[in-house]
Amino acid sequence: MSAEVKPRRGSVATTSRDAAVGRAAEAAHPSSGAAPSKEKRPFLLDFFPLEGPDQTRLSRFYERLREGRLSTTRCPHDGERHWPPRTACPKCHSEELEWFDLPETGTIYAFSAVLGGAPLGLEEGVPFAVGLVDLDGDALRLFGRIEGKPWTELTIGGHVRVEPFDLADGRVFYRFRTVD
Numbered sequence: 001m002s003a004e005v006k007p008r009r010g011s012v013a014t015t016s017r018d019a020a021v022g023r024a025a026e027a028a029h030p031s032s033g034a035a036p037s038k039e040k041r042p043f044l045l046d047f048f049p050l051e052g053p054d055q056t057r058l059s060r061f062y063e064r065l066r067e068g069r070l071s072t073t074r075c076p077h078d079g080e081r082h083w084p085p086r087t088a089c090p091k092c093h094s095e096e097l098e099w100f101d102l103p104e105t106g107t108i109y110a111f112s113a114v115l116g117g118a119p120l121g122l123e124e125g126v127p128f129a130v131g132l133v134d135l136d137g138d139a140l141r142l143f144g145r146i147e148g149k150p151w152t153e154l155t156i157g158g159h160v161r162v163e164p165f166d167l168a169d170g171r172v173f174y175r176f177r178t179v180d
């Protein structure tokens with residue numbers, strides 16, 4: 001399409017935006033001169049690759065997780081609680097959010113077991129359990145891996161606690177562990 005002096009509604013704006021997106025993608029992933037990635041897992045299958053303060057405005061989530069605290073954000077203006085944590089309140093758009101700790105224990109609402117065909121990077125430990133956990137005293141229902149008892153011994157309503165854990169590459173994340 002040749003350049004037009006007079007912008008046409010829709011098409012020109014879209015082209016301009018696509019160009020900007022292309023430049024951003026090029027900046028993030030230079031196509032020349034980049035050293036081969038040392039990541040063991042394909043980037044697209046890793047949903048939480050960035051944890052540092054120079055990489056994400058949600059780095060406090062990971063910092064607090066290292067302290068053993070699963071936490072999220074709350075808007076002091078309207079009381080809106082968020083999950084996952086946010087950088088801006090979706091209700092009033094304020095960026096003055098505060099962090100608060102979530103309960104450390106919960107009960108299993110539902111679970112399933114991965115017996116085979118585990119996602120790339122998760123082959124170790126098969127079979128393992130994943131499930132939905134209702135946090136005690138909170139309306140939040142979280143998804144995560146459930147460690148502790150074998151999956152054959154898990155029960156709906158079984159008690160678990162939040163367990164932060166260190167990944168081999170230096171990052172931190174959370175899972176659940178059964179408690180008796």
Ligand SMILES: [Zn+2]
Nearest residue numbers: 075078089092
């Ligand atoms: Zn708000």
